[in-house]
Structure formats: structure tokens, C-alpha cells
Amino acid sequence: MLGGNMKQNRKTRGIQDAVSRIYARYLYLLGFRTSVVTDATGLSESQARNLKKELKEEGIVVKDQPGPGSMADGLVNSRSGYLQASILMNIYRSLNPNAERNLDLESVIEAYSIYLKEIGAIFRNSIDYDLSAEGFERFTIQQAYSLAAALRSNDIDYSASMRECPDCKTYFYFTTRQTVVDDCPFCNWRVRSISSGTANQNAALP
Numbered sequence: 001m002l003g004g005n006m007k008q009n010r011k012t013r014g015i016q017d018a019v020s021r022i023y024a025r026y027l028y029l030l031g032f033r034t035s036v037v038t039d040a041t042g043l044s045e046s047q048a049r050n051l052k053k054e055l056k057e058e059g060i061v062v063k064d065q066p067g068p069g070s071m072a073d074g075l076v077n078s079r080s081g082y083l084q085a086s087i088l089m090n091i092y093r094s095l096n097p098n099a100e101r102n103l104d105l106e107s108v109i110e111a112y113s114i115y116l117k118e119i120g121a122i123f124r125n126s127i128d129y130d131l132s133a134e135g136f137e138r139f140t141i142q143q144a145y146s147l148a149a150a151l152r153s154n155d156i157d158y159s160a161s162m163r164e165c166p167d168c169k170t171y172f173y174f175t176t177r178q179t180v181v182d183d184c185p186f187c188n189w190r191v192r193s194i195s196s197g198t199a200n201q202n203a204a205l206p
């Protein structure tokens, strides 16, 4: 009887290991760093790195991401980054209402896929040159993760929050250490679009 239970436990553990490995492969394929993969799966760093090696041996492209990774404040230090982070984290927070307390990896993945689908359309008709068509750089999924991690973080120097704009009532992403101006990226974008639109019209006049 006891032997039967042990056998059952071993079998269950084998299945759990297999599930962890499959999930880890999935996370690597999406583009996450090893630290995210080990956190999410409970695999050790060497187990995760071995899996990554296996993927490469299978001819699958897995990006190496050495170094400490992006800090949220660095990602919002351009107008485009500031606006994109605000859009992406609004999507993320609608999927994970507890974003200030928990980092939900599945919500990050889903928010990122919605962001990728929508961001081109959002900027496509922008008159603002920096943001039009292909003129901006999209975030990677790992960068999306860093933004979400800062939102949850209690570390004063590296934390981020969603602030409500008093004018347009939209929430925007704000990090405590960012050097870019702290006014609302959505209002800023609208003002620039309107003024550059006017400038273009004037330029077209004889």
C-alpha cells in the first residue's frame, strides 16, 4: 500500500517536472530572461540554462540577455517609451487589478500580445513624426515584465506607479527615478499632434 503511494508520488512529481520544463521552454520562446523562467517554474538556474541549451541545439533561436536587464526608469526616458509604457501598463492593469501588489506573469504575456497588436494602429495615423509608422521602437516582452515588476516593487528607488492625469483623467505610468518630464504623456502627445498638424497645414499654404 505504502509502496503504491510512493510510486504514485513519484509519478506525480515526474509529471510536475515535465510541466515545469514545458512551461520554461514556452517562456524562453516568448523571450523572457532566465531569472523570470526560474521564478515562474521553480527550476534551478542550471536546469533552466540546460533547457535553453537544448532549445538552441534544436535550432530554435533563443535570445541571450546578459547583464542586469532593463530598469523601468530607463525604458520611459523617451517620449515614445513613456507613452508606450503608459499604454502597455494600462492594458496590464486592466487584466491584473492587483498589479500594485502582485506580478502576474500570464497577465504580462496577454497584455504584451494586445499591446503588440494595437500599438501600430494607435500610432499609424499619428502626425507626430517620432511616433508614426515604424519610427518608434517597440518594447520586448522582457521589458514589459520589467515595467510590471516596478509597478509591484516596494523598492523606493526603482518603483513605479500609475498616476491619474488631472486633465484627461487617464492613468499614466510614472517611475520615481525617471528624468523625462512628469506631465501626462497622453496630453503631451495630443498637444504635439495638434501643433505639428497646424504647422504642416501652414507649410502647405502658398
Ligand SMILES: [Zn+2]
Pocket (backbone or CB within 6 Å): 165, 166, 167, 168, 169, 170, 184, 185, 186, 187, 188
Ligand atoms: Zn492627460
